[in-house]
Amino acid sequence: MRLPRPSLRFIPIWRRNLLVWRKLAIPSMLGNLADPMFYMLALGFGLGRLLPEIGGMPYIAFLAAGTMCYATMNTATFESLYSAFSRMQIQRTWDAILNTPLTLDDIIIGEFAWSITKSGLSGLAILCAILILGIAHGPNLLWLIPLSLLIGMCFTGMALIITALAPNYDFFMYYFSLAITPMTLLCGVFFPTNQLPLLLQHISVLLPLTHAIDLARPLVAGHNPHHLIVHVTVLVLYGLTGLCLAINLIERRLQR
Amino acid sequence: MPAVSVHGLTKKYGTSLAVNGLDLSIEKGECFGLLGPNGAGKTTTLRLLLGTITADSGQITINGEPIPARARHSRAQIGVVPQIDNLDPDFTVTENLIVYGRYFGINQETLNHRIPALLEFAELSHKSNSPINTLSGGMKRRLTLARSLINDPSLLILDEPTTGLDPQARHMIWQRLRNLIQQGKTILLTTHFMEEAERLCDRIAILDEGQRIAQGTPVNLIQEHIEPHVIEIINNSESIRPLLADQQYCERVEEAGETQFCYMHSPDTLIQLLAAKPEIRYLHRPANLEDVFIKLTGRELRD
Known part of the structure; x- marks a missing residue:
């Protein structure tokens, strides 16, 4: 086990992914914007009619904060599972890069940085949706952008571990079924976690999405988040631990 | 100083020895062929030279640089044509060269200057803005060869450069490789085509089960063994x-x-x-x- 060896050489790899993204930017941004908007509209108005406000927030604003975290998590996860796996295993893009003066650390850090960038774009799209739908306003909303980068970092790191271990695309279903879906349901995207039985609440505290939502919700409501340091630390630790493990695992994988 | 020097190189995968005490010395400006049946250790040897995998024992130097300690530095002077095609399918022909050039830290101005010449060399000028999936197998191989030259390398490592090509495409690649040898580049290639080795290589080593079992010029090998x-x-x-x-x-x-x-x-x-x-x-x-x-x-x- 060794630590990552960061250098600015990751930039050409980040730029490669940016160049690919630019070709598909319109459908990609549309997806980032449309999906959460439909969620917020359908559930926000549908359920929102039945629910009084939650913790002083209208349900649609409560949901917007959850959706922002959930959608950003998904962006990072899909990029670092399916797209990264394609580049590693199917297109052999990483093999080609390893024959140049770049190293595996440069590649993984490049992928890490790119996936975080994409998460930021996803966060930006949702911020636009929140503003367009008039769900919330105020300068605190701007903090959602750095938050989306933080969420991107957390879930990119975790997903890269799964990619490092995956024999094929089907393997990712385990991660969705055992990690992403439970988090979506247990971390307070749709309802406050204090509605859950105590055991599930304890589990929920350990999951990173809970900490992301605990930061996002006050920001949407226009307050400052409590326990800022704790939540940020949890997200950063998940992300960097994931990055570190992924580099070690992928190094071993490519030695074969 | 030889371009490539390998001494006592050994690489194990699990319990099987992919490369077993290999010695090689390749002179500058030489075209050297590695021949051997499937599983003889040819590709493993190339990956060890590039430093993308590490040996269990033995020494490698490339242009005097110890591998893997200075592999990253050494790769800046090497061009690689891999056995399995790994052009970037998301890009056009020119974009493939630009993006690959950036991995070497080559600036845009130099790339703008080099790329048209490389496309001409590979007879792909008319395809410069075509997506990769519209290219034939021969064109892809030529582009991969052009890509390997983006850093103006002194050493080219070619892993089965003509496998899967029709005779026209193969002859075209041979012609280009001869051209590169004339320019003074050192070439190390693996192949299954004896004709390719006979036509191109100054010297050949035959590998089997990770060991060198014969070495010499094509003419000498024939005289000596048959x-x-x-x-x-x-x-x-x-x-x-x-x-x-x-x-x-x-x-x-x-x-x-x-x-x-x-x-x-x-x-x-x-x-x-x-x-x-x-x-x-x-x-x-x-x-x-x-x-x-x-x-x-x-x-x-x-x-």
């Missing part, structure tokens, strides 16, 4: 099979299915004998590198 004449008796050989054991006709016989391969220094007596038997179809030819290869590595399949 009789100069080969008569392949293609069918109906039953009637003369007993005669083939007779040294007067043939010094050495190998059987492969229906065909008898007869090796000898003077073919005349056997040709006279065969001339009297019109039902027998045969082929008389000079011995080539393939005969050496088969003699040294055997006829059985290596899967």
Whole structure:
């Protein structure tokens, strides 16, 4: 086990992914914007009619904060599972890069940085949706952008571990079924976690999405988040631990 | 100082030895061929030279740089054509070269200058803005060769550069490789085509089970290991099979299915004998590198 060896050489790899993204930017941004908007509209108005406000927030604003975290998590996860796996295993893009003066650390850090960038774009799209739908306003909303980068970092790191271990695309279903879906349901995207039985609440505290939502919700409501340091630390630790493990695992994988 | 120097190189995968105490020395400006059946350790050797995998023991230096300690630095001077195509399918021909050039830290101005010349070299100027999936196999291979030259390398490492190509495309690649040799580049290639090795390589090493079992110029290898004449008796050989054991006709016989391969220094007596038997179809030819290869590595399949 060794630590990552960061250098600015990751930039050409980040730029490669940016160049690919630019070709598909319109459908990609549309997806980032449309999906959460439909969620917020359908559930926000549908359920929102039945629910009084939650913790002083209208349900649609409560949901917007959850959706922002959930959608950003998904962006990072899909990029670092399916797209990264394609580049590693199917297109052999990483093999080609390893024959140049770049190293595996440069590649993984490049992928890490790119996936975080994409998460930021996803966060930006949702911020636009929140503003367009008039769900919330105020300068605190701007903090959602750095938050989306933080969420991107957390879930990119975790997903890269799964990619490092995956024999094929089907393997990712385990991660969705055992990690992403439970988090979506247990971390307070749709309802406050204090509605859950105590055991599930304890589990929920350990999951990173809970900490992301605990930061996002006050920001949407226009307050400052409590326990800022704790939540940020949890997200950063998940992300960097994931990055570190992924580099070690992928190094071993490519030695074969 | 040799371009590539390898001493006692060993690499294990699990319990199997992919490379087993290999020694190699490749001079600057030389075209050196690594031949061997599947699983002989050719690709593993190339990956060890590039430092993308690490050896269990042995020393490698490339242009005086120790590998893997200075592999990253050394790769800046190396161009690679991999066995499995790994062009970037999301990009056009030109974008592939730009993006790959950036991995070497080459600035845009230099790339703008180099890329048209490389496309011309690969006869792909007319395809500069085409997506990769519209290229034929031969064009992809030419683009991969052009891509390997983006950093103006002194050493080219080519892993089966013409596998899967039609004869026209293969000849075109050979012509380009000869051109590069004339420019003074050092080339290390692996191949399954003996003709390719014979035409291009100054020297050849034959590998089997991770070890070097022969080395020399193509002509020397043939002279050293094999009789100069080969008569392949293609069918109906039953009637003369007993005669083939007779040294007067043939010094050495190998059987492969229906065909008898007869090796000898003077073919005349056997040709006279065969001339009297019109039902027998045969082929008389000079011995080539393939005969050496088969003699040294055997006829059985290596899967």
